[in-house]
Amino acid sequence: MPRLHLKPELRILGIDDSPLLSKDILVVGAVMRGGDWLEGVVRTCITKDGLDATDKLAEMVTRSKHFGQIRVVMLNGVTMGGFNVVDMDVLSDKTGTPVISVMRRMPDMPSIRNALNNLSEPDLRYGLILKAGKAVEVSTTRGEPVFIQYKGIDEASAVEIVRSSSTHSRIPEPVRVAHLIATGIVLGESSRRV
Numbered sequence: 001m002p003r004l005h006l007k008p009e010l011r012i013l014g015i016d017d018s019p020l021l022s023k024d025i026l027v028v029g030a031v032m033r034g035g036d037w038l039e040g041v042v043r044t045c046i047t048k049d050g051l052d053a054t055d056k057l058a059e060m061v062t063r064s065k066h067f068g069q070i071r072v073v074m075l076n077g078v079t080m081g082g083f084n085v086v087d088m089d090v091l092s093d094k095t096g097t098p099v100i101s102v103m104r105r106m107p108d109m110p111s112i113r114n115a116l117n118n119l120s121e122p123d124l125r126y127g128l129i130l131k132a133g134k135a136v137e138v139s140t141t142r143g144e145p146v147f148i149q150y151k152g153i154d155e156a157s158a159v160e161i162v163r164s165s166s167t168h169s170r171i172p173e174p175v176r177v178a179h180l181i182a183t184g185i186v187l188g189e190s191s192r193r194v
Contacts, residue, residue: 009033011069012165013042013061014174016076018186023048025081027057028182031066032174035167040066041181049082049119057086058094067095072161075101076175078132078149083119085128088151098153102146102162102175106135140166 011033018026024045031040044060046053057080061067078086078101092099112129116122135147138159146166150158165172171179184190 009037010071010161010164011039011066012072012074012161012172012174013064013066013070014074014076014172014176014178015057015080016175016178016182017046017080018182020048020082021186025084026182026186027053027060027080028178028185029060029064030174030177030181031064031070032165032177035165035173038177040064042066046081046084048084050084051121051124053080053084054087054090054094058091061091061095061097070095070097072153073097073099074161074165074172074174075099076171076179077101077103078129083116083125085125087128088132088149092152098158099151100153100158100162101132101149102172103135103148104144104146104171106147138162140170144170146170146172 014030025048027044027046029042030038032038042060042064044056046056061073073095075086088099113126116125132149135149137145138148139145140163148158148162162172165174167173169176180190
């Protein structure tokens with residue numbers, strides 16, 4: 001896979017979901033130049049524990065006025081709205097952009113597998129989680145590492161993007177800002193922890 005040409009102000013769409021307070025879950029995207037400049041906000045809704053996250057996110061990205069400028073889509077994990085799993089390969093294909101998933105800690109796969117047994121299509125959901133690939137540890141400039149998965153981009157570029165956009169915490173700023181906006185809208189006040 002060719003190395004992505006990285007500019008300091010690469011436009012990244014960070015995506016996170018809101019707290020799980022109803023069946024319809026708000027998902028917010030923060031369009032940022034690198035880890036410093038917020039340029040726009042987009043939103044969509046997905047079904048709690050549903051199977052529509054990939055399609056809804058792809059539609060949110062491609063219908064945005066920012067679509068032509070977005071160079072990377074960055075997710076807060078591959079599951080949104082509970083266990084509505086994003087197919088990172090399909091999202092990358094539908095948007096024509098690399099996709100990076102960022103996590104605070106390595107997932108506990110046995111616990112995830114057990115929880116999925118309480119939902120419809122547990123094998124499909126688990127398969128999508130495994131399909132996201134092996135998580136890679138990335139040390140950022142802010143203390144503890146994060147763990148990433150990536151599609152449509154080489155590992156070195158994905159690591160560089162995560163590091164350069166982690167300007168205020170170990171979580172990349174586009175994902176952190178999306179989290180603050182989503183929780184603020186739903187709860188009336190933002191939550192600090194991503």
